[in-house]
Amino acid sequence: MTLDTTTRTGLHLAGVTLRLGDGDDTVTALDEVSLTVAPGELVAVVGPSGAGKSSLLAVAGGLTVPDEGSNTVDGNDLAAMKPAARTAYRRQHIGFVFQSGNLIPALTAIDQLRLIHHLHRRRAEPREAEQRLADVGMAGKAHRRPHQLSGGERQRVGIARALMGGPSLLLADEPTAALDRARSHEVVELLARETRRAGVATVMVTHDTDVLRHCDRVVEMVDGKLSG
Numbered sequence: 001m002t003l004d005t006t007t008r009t010g011l012h013l014a015g016v017t018l019r020l021g022d023g024d025d026t027v028t029a030l031d032e033v034s035l036t037v038a039p040g041e042l043v044a045v046v047g048p049s050g051a052g053k054s055s056l057l058a059v060a061g062g063l064t065v066p067d068e069g070s071n072t073v074d075g076n077d078l079a080a081m082k083p084a085a086r087t088a089y090r091r092q093h094i095g096f097v098f099q100s101g102n103l104i105p106a107l108t109a110i111d112q113l114r115l116i117h118h119l120h121r122r123r124a125e126p127r128e129a130e131q132r133l134a135d136v137g138m139a140g141k142a143h144r145r146p147h148q149l150s151g152g153e154r155q156r157v158g159i160a161r162a163l164m165g166g167p168s169l170l171l172a173d174e175p176t177a178a179l180d181r182a183r184s185h186e187v188v189e190l191l192a193r194e195t196r197r198a199g200v201a202t203v204m205v206t207h208d209t210d211v212l213r214h215c216d217r218v219v220e221m222v223d224g225k226l227s228g
């Protein structure tokens with residue numbers, strides 16, 4: 001799948017602070033976090049439980065608005081957008097990969113991709129769904145439903161679905177959590193390859209130190225602060 005990605009600038013988080021909870025229970029989930037991810041780059045975020053990794057993905061994906069700082073995707077500051085514009089931008093330009101694929105049980109692999117396309121009204125290329133499935137090695141199983149696929153295969157479909165419409169930013173939350181070691185390597189290798197091929201800026205949160213060698217860069221989150 002070829003796309004004009006020459007105008008892309010990737011993800012830029014600058015001075016992002018996010019406070020959660022109220023009153024005495026307020027937690028600084030993100031503390032002046034800055035992070036740049038270039039188009040075609042896969043960055044892993046590691047760190048202990050409660051460090052703020054999910055919060056980082058939520059802000060990067062425009063699901064949560066930070067208290068301070070900017071969150072720019074290809075030059076568009078999501079933090080400064082009105083809610084409806086932010087939702088529309090997210091649907092068109094940001095793809096999500098979840099822990100275990102999050103596929104819809106009743107739909108075949110190919111229909112998982114077609115549905116997301118209809119729902120999100122992303123720009124369509126003829127036969128894009130077929131091509132995306134072929135890119136992740138799933139062309140031969142396009143008409144299987146999730147229960148007829150292995151965990152690794154479901155995750156491949158999840159990655160293909162997230163890439164439908166050519167998003168600028170791909171956010172993966174523990175994509176290998178449900179997989180054994182061999183499948184984990186395959187899935188993260190695929191994520192790295194598709195990141196480069198699609199020219200998408202990818203952020204992957206993971207506890208799985210084994211797969212970090214497939215990533216271009218690893219950053220660590222501790223107590224809401226980023227290092228690395």
Ligand SMILES: Nc1ncnc2c1ncn2[C@@H]1O[C@H](COP(=O)(O)OP(=O)(O)OP(=O)(O)O)[C@@H](O)[C@H]1O
Pocket residue numbers: 020021027028029047048049050051052053054055056
């Ligand atoms: N809705 C909320 N209200 C108050 N505090 C919250 C809320 N959601 C998360 N937190 C707190 O914010 C901090 C960051 O949480 P976050 O879920 O981002 O961490 P994480 O690194 O993703 O953790 P894990 O690896 O366990 O998923 C934690 O201290 C958490 O308890």
